[in-house]
């Protein structure tokens with residue numbers, strides 16, 4: 001799959017490629033999915049999702065960042081129908097999304113309440129601030145949403161005096177879960193109304 005091109009910058013993001021790779025595995029998007037994103041910002045996740053899901057609804061509270069999402073989206077090939085909304089979640093969240101990603105943390109408790117009410121199959125939240133990560137982990141747990149907490153510590157090597165040294169990025173916490181029953185394989189993937197399973201039990 002082509003790399004994501006982000007010619008336009010925003011003051012936050014993008015979610016780094018190494019983190020996106022794991023995020024995409026956890027989201028497990030396919031053509032039957034309607035993916036909702038809170039905080040699209042540079043559009044890096046929006047673009048990746050729009051190459052996999054059937055529908056994407058991306059919310060961004062800051063108009064200039066939503067414009068960056070729009071421009072970066074236009075610079076990439078995607079297949080999904082994408083609806084970009086200037087809104088601060090939970091306002092503006094679609095009723096029928098079955099996969100939810102929180103890249104922004106404002107109102108996250110209300111957003112998670114909506115995820116529970118809507119019975120979303122999978123919900124993932126990325127957090128960089130330690131205190132927010134701890135509180136959000138509790139919020140996932142209290143709502144019965146939590147499957148996994150992953151911490152990323154990514155460093156990139158560079159040449160220094162003929163050897164290799166490293167520049168490290170800020171740690172990122174990824175909270176992964178959903179409203180599905182726990183399956184026999186320990187996973188949480190569930191067939192929602194718009195979903196179907198492959199013979200190996202993974203979602204289409």
Ligand SMILES: C[S@@+](CC[C@H](N)C(=O)[O-])C[C@H]1O[C@@H](n2cnc3c(N)ncnc32)[C@H](O)[C@@H]1O
Nearest residue numbers: 013014015039041042044061088089103104106
């Ligand atoms: C860390 S950035 C997300 C980075 C994004 N995943 C990317 O790859 O560019 C967080 C973004 O979420 C937005 N945001 C935070 N809370 C939000 C909410 N409740 N609704 C909509 N946007 C929100 C912020 O304005 C910010 O642009």
